[in-house]
Amino acid sequence: MHGVQLGSGLQSLNPEPPEELPAQENLLLAAAYVSDAQYNRNVPFQTSPQAIRLYYFYNHWMMGMATYIFICVDLSLALFEEPALFPLPFVATALTEVLCLTAFSVRLVHFAKVTPQMVFWKDMKNICIMVTIMVTLIDLIIYGSLAAVHIHSIRWTRALRPVFLINFPESRQTRRAFRSIRNTLPDILYVFLLFLFSVLMFSLIALKLFGDRGLKTAEGAPYFTNILEIAFELYVLVTTANNPDIMMPAYNVNWWYSLYFITYIIINTYIFMSVFLAVVYNNYRKHLKNEIRKLAYLKRHKMMQAFHILKVKVGTEFVVKEATWKQLAKVVAPDISSSHLELLLRISDEGQQGYVDKMSFLRLADLLNIQVVTVNLRRHPLEAWVPRVYQSSMSLLVQRVVRHRIFVWAYDVIILINAIFIALDEKHLFISYAEWLFLTLYIIEILLKLYTYEPRAYFGRKQYWNWFDALIIFAALVATTASAAIQSARKYNSRQILDIVLILRILRLLRVIITIERFRVIVTTLINIGPTMLTFGGLVFVVYYTFAVIGMEIFYGKVQFFDPNFTSPDALVCGNPALKGSAFARDRYCKNNFNDLASSFIVLMELTVVNQWHVLAGGFALVTHQAAKLYFILFHIVVVILIVNIFIAFILEAFFVAYSLGKSEIETAIEKKIQELGVGIQEEDVHDWKLAGNMGTVDSTFSVNDDDSRRKALKGLYFRIASKTPGSLLHPATLL
């Protein structure tokens, strides 16, 4: 597939020689290449002017958004179809599904118009989508006609719906994660076979050792008499879920039998599971390196194509004129500020020669990817309105106090004391009054900060913690008022709404953490890898969805949940006599069922966490057939052995990178230029400023870099690199 893409790219490497100032078509084509390079898109497109316009339309965020909305609607149909959380008639869901399928077809046809015919038909993704659309339509018709004559059949294509989520070009990330799994499969297969062999061998030994001793488990069932049951129990032991229960009957008889289980646990639970992680991690790293190399190659290649379209000859070398460069940048990033554009031009055209050379041009996509925060330096409104009062010695003292570290620490202490009060019993009168005191203190804090710092800067676009803070205090204010009102009216009710507000109040504790440098590093790393963790969310969602749909077909209605108090005897066995006396019923797992999509997802989540999964598997096997355990074993292999291990590998790698990597080369270049131009905020200032949401400390920079002519050129504007993420370009987080 990639071969084809590269090939088609190479053909267009030498288009017709460009004129002095490029035509609008050429500019659009070049911008398309730059934009693809910027967002790592690898879609080969036709270069005719009409196709390029179609391609722009195809890449428009509205179109992508619309596709995602239709995918979401399609996936969420499972909530409304039988077995439904919110039942809707079949006609409604069927029509919605047809609508979604139509939308997918339109999107696909659009894509076919944009991309060369050859490429389109060779791409497995497109074939996949087409086949799924066809199959789903056929399935819908069959199911509908059978339903019309009251024959119940299975809507099996529902399990295929995630295909759309994976195969549209928008889901590159999820697809990469799947590719990572696929690459790992061959290597892991051998380890898995060896592991299975080991489990079977131990099963055989267990059968011979314990089989005909007539032992009983704690529930009174026969112990280790059937080789298949033993194999299942030992597989469960690998996940540690039935330890030490599985050992106890044998251990009670003889001390020495524990050695068998210890050996088993060391070999299979510790060593084999670590080897699985090692194999997955090793493949992940190898794969990551290849992806990075390939992406870097493709990006460079696209930038070269853009350069060839726009280049003009100056002296002996080909360059891109400054005017062309600016036009291009404006097409690629329409909402870029002119000062930001100016900064980028200064970096690209180092010698201010009026043109950008090839090497600098190739960096453009990376430059655009780096978020530079434009800091507007404005005076405090009060300073403008009542300068005398705001500059009085009293007012300046207040401002100095608010900016001082001790002010932050004092509020940290207040938050901690508040936490203790929250933990104490709320009904006590004194404590409920204390809550008002704390609220007052917090509101005073915010007011003081707004007095000291420029309000628009304090609530700037990237000032998440300030927003977070204000939001939580506002919520707490509403909550406490509402709570007082409700309590005086009638005693405790409708607390559900207040619950969330209450949680928000406790979340305020998070602010204390951010004050401490060492903690902030860890939290920042975690927040930085957050977006990629969402990719895993997508991956897990796809697998969950498929398993949930299959699970609903197999287990629907077999287990019923009646009431939380388990009063009736029917409720105690989850409405199924087969569960009488089972661990499933005894542990009151009736609500863990496959009766709707939400419940299924929660059951699958519990299976992912692994503990007690054998009880769930055993319960569902009792109400259907022992073979149902295979469903749960398969889920364990796919989710726990593969996906969770890849997730751990990802976290390991992300932390290693965070530990070892500094800024990427290009970020450093920009930062250097910002400092050179005298429009930067010093590191220490950034630090202070982050701490206190402070804009004022920039003053100190003023006095340090007082190159007035330059400052005027970019008047009142200060820059800093937005994220301290280690190399957002090559960071694994952006790749998988």
Added chain:
Amino acid sequence: MHGVQLGSGLQSLNPEPPEELPAQENLLLAAAYVSDAQYNRNVPFQTSPQAIRLYYFYNHWMMGMATYIFICVDLSLALFEEPALFPLPFVATALTEVLCLTAFSVRLVHFAKVTPQMVFWKDMKNICIMVTIMVTLIDLIIYGSLAAVHIHSIRWTRALRPVFLINFPESRQTRRAFRSIRNTLPDILYVFLLFLFSVLMFSLIALKLFGDRGLKTAEGAPYFTNILEIAFELYVLVTTANNPDIMMPAYNVNWWYSLYFITYIIINTYIFMSVFLAVVYNNYRKHLKNEIRKLAYLKRHKMMQAFHILKVKVGTEFVVKEATWKQLAKVVAPDISSSHLELLLRISDEGQQGYVDKMSFLRLADLLNIQVVTVNLRRHPLEAWVPRVYQSSMSLLVQRVVRHRIFVWAYDVIILINAIFIALDEKHLFISYAEWLFLTLYIIEILLKLYTYEPRAYFGRKQYWNWFDALIIFAALVATTASAAIQSARKYNSRQILDIVLILRILRLLRVIITIERFRVIVTTLINIGPTMLTFGGLVFVVYYTFAVIGMEIFYGKVQFFDPNFTSPDALVCGNPALKGSAFARDRYCKNNFNDLASSFIVLMELTVVNQWHVLAGGFALVTHQAAKLYFILFHIVVVILIVNIFIAFILEAFFVAYSLGKSEIETAIEKKIQELGVGIQEEDVHDWKLAGNMGTVDSTFSVNDDDSRRKALKGLYFRIASKTPGSLLHPATLL
């Protein structure tokens, strides 16, 4: 400490100028340095002839062995002291302990004689041992005198016994593992604090969300009403041990509450636990690199010292004469074969100039570390005795068949069929006859192999699999005969002895795995890292022992085990009414107690596996005090968060090295020389030969490398590198 060692080494860098052929003292001193380099010993010793002799005596394997035996005796005293598995009177154990302490003192005094005074007193290890000996003696006396007047006190110094295991110079590996943990502590501390903070914050939210709803757990206990209990339950949830039970009461009331638990699990169970692994692994790698660098430096330094003692001037450069070199090698490795010595000399004296230059000399320690198997090529005895019969066409055909791959595969199939028969019911007459048939087949196999291959080679020193094979068949033969005899005499009894033999019979299945190349790679890697895993065994043992001794003091006798059938009501509550209705009693965990060392170890093993640890912790808290849970939490932090993660890090690193590393440089040099000299066994032959335990294929090498003069020089001897371990020198397995 290391600084001192290096310093003392540097002082002796320039001893008195050496004579033409070194005196015995000089040779011994040089050999001591080489030996230290070979075994990575870092003990600075005095260089007076008397001290060197003492040092040799100190390093003698008998002395090390004796020390280990005394340590083992000292540690095993816990089996005989109250609470005892095998009770002995206090006088006996006290006297044994005094004996052990005396032995340790003697060993320490010996060490003090060997090492310079300054170094000895600055070494924390020695101080540690001395203090522990003193404290233990005092404790013994106090306990003894109190016991004489029938006052029971606590023998708390028993928990200090592992100090001896760690601090004697012999336990370098275990000490390195501890150092690795210590290095990790600062980094992990911050993550741990953040994690604790997160748990506490979630506890607070849980208290507010669920606290006053009057919910009940499945056991009918109040649900989430006490902040400390909530914190404990949520800590347990991190280990997944109480999932999904802890969620069910809230989930039963309202679907949405599951979101709280899902968020908690994602953040604390998945992300934080992965971060712990990342931090541990990152430190482990960093630490490993430093250790390797330091060891390489020290090794080179010692070899330099040895070189300076033995060097003579030839032409412009200093070298070591061949005769001196040989003397030295014989002192360092007394049991080296003369042909092996010859091989090493050929490698070290490349140009056969009669001396070894400095660079080659420095490699000596590494050369000696590489195991080269000397293969004695002998003719089959039958060929010597009855050449006519052995060389007959019939006999040759048999030999060809046995050597063929299909012969191996045929027996693999037979083993698998046998496995199925073992799984089937043994009491059936036909099947018990089949066992005899299989046994006969196996014995025929071994006889055929002994007929084809030279018997002494087949049972050579490194032919583990052949030994394994023969042993298991022999055991199966004995077992089947004995079993038949017993069954005819009286029906089923005294099976314990036969159990082990039966297991051995099943272990024969392992041979099938070794036939398949991909599996062999994995198994070989696992076997190669085996010795280092034993280091972890030592580490775990030390921690277990300390926790077990403390546990026995706290929990002795609180939980009793009566009989495996739990017939009496006392047995059902483990002899303690406090356990009535508890999960501990209901799950019949009575035998999980701290009433003797063995039971304690098994409880700790169960705690390591983590599942149900809250039930154990809860049970022991019920019979003592809620604070007892701290003991279990501490154990979890030390063993699961630290040691298990280091173990996983070690396996990860070992597998990465195995995946990426080839042979070390020096192994390649030796192998090249072996091939050059025409005395090597080709790779493919080694392969065949490993498969079939075959000596005969060496014939093919004979015909390939027919450099007769050389072959005569090392007549009948063939070499190959024993282990295919990736670089046993720098392999992490040898380091930690």
